[in-house]
Amino acid sequence: MAEQDLFRDAVYEIVALIPSGRATSYGAIAAAAGCPHMPRMVGRLMSLSARFSDDLPAHRVVNSQGVLSGRGAFGPGDEMKDLLEAEGVAVENNRIKNWKTVFWNPLNEL
DNA sequence: GGCGTGACTATGG
DNA sequence: ACCATAGCCACGC
Numbered sequence: 001m002a003e004q005d006l007f008r009d010a011v012y013e014i015v016a017l018i019p020s021g022r023a024t025s026y027g028a029i030a031a032a033a034g035c036p037h038m039p040r041m042v043g044r045l046m047s048l049s050a051r052f053s054d055d056l057p058a059h060r061v062v063n064s065q066g067v068l069s070g071r072g073a074f075g076p077g078d079e080m081k082d083l084l085e086a087e088g089v090a091v092e093n094n095r096i097k098n099w100k101t102v103f104w105n106p107l108n109e110l
Numbered sequence: 111g112g113c114g115t116g117a118c119t120a121t122g123g
Numbered sequence: 124a125c126c127a128t129a130g131c132c133a134c135g136c
Contacts, residue, residue, distance in 0.1 A: 025118085035132095040116070040131065045117095047117055064118075068117090071117085
């Protein structure tokens with residue numbers, strides 16, 4: 001039982017808890033999972049999980065600036081942007097507007 | 111086991 | 124606002 005497996009499970013669970021109309025950052029998830037120094041692994045797990053599981057709302061996970069850095073993993077177009085807007089998140093130029101307000105801190109729920 | 115790459119972040123010019 | 128640098132970790136060749 002490796003710690004990275006626990007980390008993956010924690011990340012999966014946290015992302016699944018993100019409420020509709022909100023979004024969070026890789027660093028926040030990593031911190032909530034107990035590893036604030038692994039934002040890259042979060043992104044890697046997202047890219048892998050996003051393809052295997054549709055249950056994981058990876059479109060609600062963006063970088064610290066509220067930029068949809070992972071839109072490429074969803075499809076050839078701006079599918080991620082469309083998904084976010086469909087949930088009530090305003091997106092402009094691949095960036096979430098009112099990011100400060102849309103940001104959902106997992107630590108606040110945990 | 112080394113090297114390059116990547117859905118990251120923070121700092122600095 | 125844009126680019127460069129440094130740190131971190133996992134995966135594929």
